[in-house]
Amino acid sequence: MKKILLPTDFSENSINAIEYATELFKDMNCKFYLLNVFKIPYLANEELMEHNATQLAALEEEMYDHSIEEMNKLLEKIPKNSKHEYETISDYNLFSLAVHQVVTEKEIELIIMGTKGATGAKEIFMGSNTSDVIMRNACNVIAIPENHTFKFPKEIVFPTDFEIRYSSDDLAPLLDLVRKFDSSIRVVHFSDSDELEEHQIENKRVLDSFLKNANHAYYTLSNDDFDEGINCFVQSRANIDMIMIIGRHYGFFERLFFKPKVRTLSFHTKVPLFVVHHKTE
Template structure:
């Protein structure tokens, strides 16, 4: 049974991510963990209020978190009639990044599904979304990012950007391959390139990728970068009417090194389709 973590702040955005996950894995046995991270203002927990008062505020926040999780569970059990799906709630007083990381380890999570509202202009520089914060620290588990306005219906076409400069470990690709096999999707291998021709290492890596995807429907595509890597990916996804983009989160990402832009973060802010971020395996 697949184990999926669903962080929630009870917003419409997080509900949309939950519903997307339920539809995406509708035919598969899944154990869904609903995680809420509650907070208490540092000022309210200050020593000046006294330990008793601070304890009351903490207890109230913890109770509120669990009560809302209980309502979510009640709603899902009543309205989501899928016998293969099991739900469990987790409430934590913790930083969101640490809470997700801990839960992934404790519950042996296979996939984290999170929503994102995105950001524009200066907000993308000065305000880091919760999802992007988690993306920065999570290196052991795939993360599926669901845009708030996205209404998931099917997974016919998936874009996989690459420059063929890294060797592909099949284990890194398993979450993507499993999802594609489940939906009988076509994967569009998108070569984001500045060079005109592949060198011998790139050719070898391309052939390795073919072997990993041998049981899938795949096609190769290439585009020269005229603006940014983020724009190149976004434009291709939109023009090809694709349903998802998948990226491997390398420590020193080829996408970032190519033009010195933090592509994972930028695409997470602006993507209009779900984005699957696969961890690099060492």
């Protein structure tokens, strides 16, 4: 049974991600863990501590009860599926810490969550919670853009620099989707030249061996701006339903997702982003 974590703050954005998850895996036996994390704002916490610790404890209990109540309402809205089980978790904690604990304790295989721009600007794709989850957990993540309408992933963009020697474990999530939905793969390489170095040629050969039974094609983009290049490629093809990226380590995601010295993601897309963590170095 596949174990999937669904963080929620009960917003339309997070509920949309839950609907995406249940639809994507509607034919698979899954256990979904619904996680709501809450915490008293720091200033309020500090003021209460100065006056009455009992009031602080009462407020925490009130927030916990509210979380449980909203969880029950949410469960009632989710369509029944005999293949799906649900467990709710309400946690007074820091968001990133709570997610890490659940991933570890419940042996979570995949996190699916909505995205919300930290500044509230609609052109910002990734909020701080989502980007923290991607960078700080060795767990695969599907990030669902705000207001995205579910579609089966018939065409998947797979960006690569051919610097990674992919393993079967790395590509398993991609190939699972291909088999399940008869998806086509668009491998996109960013380079000013069509020529590859020797190690890139070998890595491409290995990749091609894994994709031999899948409908796939290779594209080279000369745009040196990843955000802009991928966005233009997606817009040029009407049938793209997902972007999948396999990354190697924290530094890779930091360079990919964040502008220098500004903790704001500039990655623009209107389709789900599936981030897979490279299993070996």
